[in-house]
Amino acid sequence: MTDLIKVAEVNEIEEGTMMQVEVDGELVCLAKVDGVVCALSDNCTHIGxxxxxxxxxxxxxxxxxxxxQFDVRTxxxxxxxxxxxxxxxxxxxxxxxxxISLPNEE
Ligand code: FES
Incomplete structure (x- = not known):
């Protein structure tokens, strides 16, 4: 089980934009597209x-x-x-x- 952590209010993220939040020391990028909020790591896997x-x-x-380029959904x-x-x-x-929920750290 992972805990859900509140990271933002829906209205704080404008349609078609992104914002950064920090959750447990992780930088997370929130993106809103067509009213749907997606969350992905804010560190590009190239060199961050x-x-x-x-x-x-x-x-x-x-x-x-x-x-x-990355797909923010996947x-x-x-x-x-x-x-x-x-x-x-x-x-x-x-x-x-x-x-959002972060994976459990082992
Ligand atoms: S750090 Fe993202 S493309 Fe190089």
């Missing part, structure tokens, strides 16, 4: 670029440092130079609150 500062077009985020790499997918986190919206 801050994805929340990149461009969001539809569900594709482009890293601001070297242009790798974390899948769409375009290099990154080769590894970024981790994503389950999101739950209850009322106006956005919760």
């Amino acid at each position: 670029g801050p994805l929340n500062e990149g461009e969001l077009e539809g569900y594709e985020v482009t890293c601001p440092w070297h242009g790798a 974390g899948k790499v769409l375009c290099g130079p990154a080769r590894q997918d970024v981790p994503t986190y389950p999101v739950k919206v209850e009322g106006e609150s956005v919760f």
